[in-house]
Amino acid sequence: MGYALLILGLLVWSGSHMWKRLAPASRARFGEGGKGIVAILSLVAIVLMVLGYRWAPYTxxxxxxxxxxxxxxxxxxxxxxxxxxxxxxxxxxxxxxxxxxxxxxxxxxxxxxxxxxxxxxxxxxxxxxxxxxxxxxxxxxxxxxxxxxxxxxxxxxxxxxxxxxxxxxxxxxxxxxxxxxxxx
Structure with missing residues (x-):
């Protein structure tokens, strides 16, 4: 479960931060509110990455x-x-x-x-x-x-x-x- 959360966190982080570059029209539709969405997704991603890292078995x-x-x-x-x-x-x-x-x-x-x-x-x-x-x-x-x-x-x-x-x-x-x- 740890590795899955870690990878999910990385995907959420990457996707939210690359949203503007990969889908500029979609990001533009949200205007200034898009910054809030990215901030919330970033927080979720950090929590997922921290928990995933802590829960992953040591290999x-x-x-x-x-x-x-x-x-x-x-x-x-x-x-x-x-x-x-x-x-x-x-x-x-x-x-x-x-x-x-x-x-x-x-x-x-x-x-x-x-x-x-x-x-x-x-x-x-x-x-x-x-x-x-x-x-x-x-x-x-x-x-x-x-x-x-x-x-x-x-x-x-x-x-x-x-x-x-x-x-x-x-x-x-x-x-x-x-x-x-x-x-x-």
Whole structure:
């Protein structure tokens, strides 16, 4: 049952997030209300993925490597920074196209480095694949990247870095609450 919920969650997540790219006319009919639908479906997808991941039996696919924990944590910090940078329009947004999707890809790869089980492969590999396809679909619809020329406010840059560090701490402690040791 765990794997089924996990896969269903990935499908709901992917479908709701790709709705605008794959069926633009359908998404346009809902106007601003479509954002609410995507938000609700996203919440449902997260619940399904978390429950599916927790309930899936442990099936080892490759040996786990605790020696990669420090690299994992560094990638997590960068991943959270890219999320913050996207919303705050920091320097990263002038260098990296799709910083949030880059953040998802780094997050997924970081978790695949330290988890060698089937549920992790499905969850993190599935979300990595979703991010890759999302980038391809977006770039298909918007092939020209118009970089911002607006000056970057140093306060926003500092805020993104501080926010990323704090979020790594909070998420790390949530992992500990679930019985996982994210710092080695």
């Amino acid at each position: 080892q696919v490759w040996p786990e490597s605790r020696s990669m924990v420090h690299l994992n944590n560094l990638l997590m910090l960068l991943s959270f920074y890219l999320f913050a940078a996207s919303g705050m329009k920091t320097t990263a947004t002038k260098i990296v196209r799709h910083p949030q999707l880059w953040g998802v890809r780094l997050w997924a790869l970081a978790h695949l480095m330290v988890n060698g089980d089937l549920a992790s492969l499905i969850l993190f590999g599935g979300l990595f694949l979703w991010a890759q396809v999302s980038v391809a679909l977006y770039n298909r619809d918007n092939p020209i990247w118009e970089k911002s020329t607006a000056p970057v406010v140093m306060g926003k840059e500092i805020g993104a870095v501080v926010g990323a560090v704090l979020l790594v701490g909070v998420v790390g402690y949530i992992h500990i609450w679930f019985g996982l040791m994210p710092w080695g």
